[in-house]
Amino acid sequence: MTKTTEGRKRILSGMRPTGRLHLGNLVGALANWRDLQDDYECFFMIADYHALMSEYEAPAKIAANAREVLLDFVACGLDPVRSVIFRQSEVPQHAELHLILSCYTPIGWLERNPTYKEQMRELTTRDIHNYAFLGYPVLQAADIVVYRAHCVPVGEDQLPHLELTRELVRRFNNLVGEDALVEPHAKLTASPRLLGTDRRKMSKSYGNQIDIADDPDTIRKKVMSMITDPKRIRRNDPGHPDECNVCDWYKTFSPGEADEVARKCREALWGCTDCKSRLAEVLIAYLAEPHRRRQELEADPDRLHRILADGGERARAVAADTLADIKRLTGLGAM
Numbered sequence: 001m002t003k004t005t006e007g008r009k010r011i012l013s014g015m016r017p018t019g020r021l022h023l024g025n026l027v028g029a030l031a032n033w034r035d036l037q038d039d040y041e042c043f044f045m046i047a048d049y050h051a052l053m054s055e056y057e058a059p060a061k062i063a064a065n066a067r068e069v070l071l072d073f074v075a076c077g078l079d080p081v082r083s084v085i086f087r088q089s090e091v092p093q094h095a096e097l098h099l100i101l102s103c104y105t106p107i108g109w110l111e112r113n114p115t116y117k118e119q120m121r122e123l124t125t126r127d128i129h130n131y132a133f134l135g136y137p138v139l140q141a142a143d144i145v146v147y148r149a150h151c152v153p154v155g156e157d158q159l160p161h162l163e164l165t166r167e168l169v170r171r172f173n174n175l176v177g178e179d180a181l182v183e184p185h186a187k188l189t190a191s192p193r194l195l196g197t198d199r200r201k202m203s204k205s206y207g208n209q210i211d212i213a214d215d216p217d218t219i220r221k222k223v224m225s226m227i228t229d230p231k232r233i234r235r236n237d238p239g240h241p242d243e244c245n246v247c248d249w250y251k252t253f254s255p256g257e258a259d260e261v262a263r264k265c266r267e268a269l270w271g272c273t274d275c276k277s278r279l280a281e282v283l284i285a286y287l288a289e290p291h292r293r294r295q296e297l298e299a300d301p302d303r304l305h306r307i308l309a310d311g312g313e314r315a316r317a318v319a320a321d322t323l324a325d326i327k328r329l330t331g332l333g334a335m
């Protein structure tokens with residue numbers, strides 16, 4: 001397997017700028033990404049083309065959201081010096097490779113994509129019957145292979161996506177008769193699936209999230225509104241911590257006290273209000289460092305611009321190199 005010039009394997013990962021990032025994004029993705037920086041050469045992408053696919057009717061917010069995502073990235077410890085942090089639309093090779101790869105993608109592969117079918121059913125607030133949305137796995141493949149990334153950090157549920165990229169790479173290499181594209185591997189990361197304040201999966205689209213950037217008062221308010229153990233009606237009733245979302249959050253955000261919290265709940269030594277008040281303070285402490293970094297960065301817009309300018313330049317250099325090879329192999333190179 002090829003390695004990068006620095007000898008470390010390369011990783012590509014990204015987020016769609018559809019809003020501020022939340023605690024689910026932090027524990028489910030960003031915390032892992034932050035740690036991966038020690039062992040991998042990381043490319044972290046603000047996937048604004050992917051946002052446009054579903055937000056094209058009201059695209060004005062995409063730029064502002066891209067700024068929020070950048071702030072959240074850096075606030076949570078993604079390091080713009082060690083890693084390449086960039087905005088997808090500032091690297092035109094993503095779009096170019098997307099078009100080339102689309103020539104090699106059988107439509108049936110896209111129509112069979114289970115996530116596509118699910119989104120078509122579930123996403124009722126947006127009209128995603130557009131040409132681009134059907135083909136988003138092709139753009140995703142381009143995102144990864146344009147950097148010749150070796151690995152992509154994914155949860156188990158995202159494995160089918162990567163499989164399509166891998167199939168497409170094999171088909172392309174086969175047809176052009178050269179191993180021009182690198183087949184990426186899944187870097188399976190064990191990450192908790194955080195439920196939101198209403199006990200459904202925490203998600204921007206459900207409005208049940210606590211944002212990384214929420215101030216302490218907002219955090220307190222949201223935590224106090226969390227649904228707890230539905231079977232515990234009176235303060236003196238024994239609770240069922242295994243069925244309570246609030247107790248569960250302690251395991252993620254303050255594992256050292258999770259057992260004690262569960263005992264106090266089970267034995268009705270404290271009520272849900274006590275449990276939530278304490279959890280709010282735990283979260284405020286958990287987010288103190290990201291908040292400090294975020295504020296520092298918000299006060300320095302020049303630095304924000306420099307991060308993206310520098311990341312874009314580094315990303316384009318790698319992507320241009322890949323594209324030169326691909327164009328040569330597909331008859332689009334020099335005559």
Ligand code: ATP
Nearest residue numbers: 016018024025028029192193194201202203204205
């Ligand atoms: P949307 O509502 O637009 O789908 P989202 O809030 O669900 O947004 P995604 O963009 O779908 O967030 O996910 C970005 C990353 O964050 C993915 O790696 C995903 O696995 C992770 N993630 C999102 N929500 C959670 C969650 N509740 N728990 C753990 N990880 C999550």
Ligand code: MG
Nearest residue numbers: 202203204205
């Ligand atoms: Mg989602």
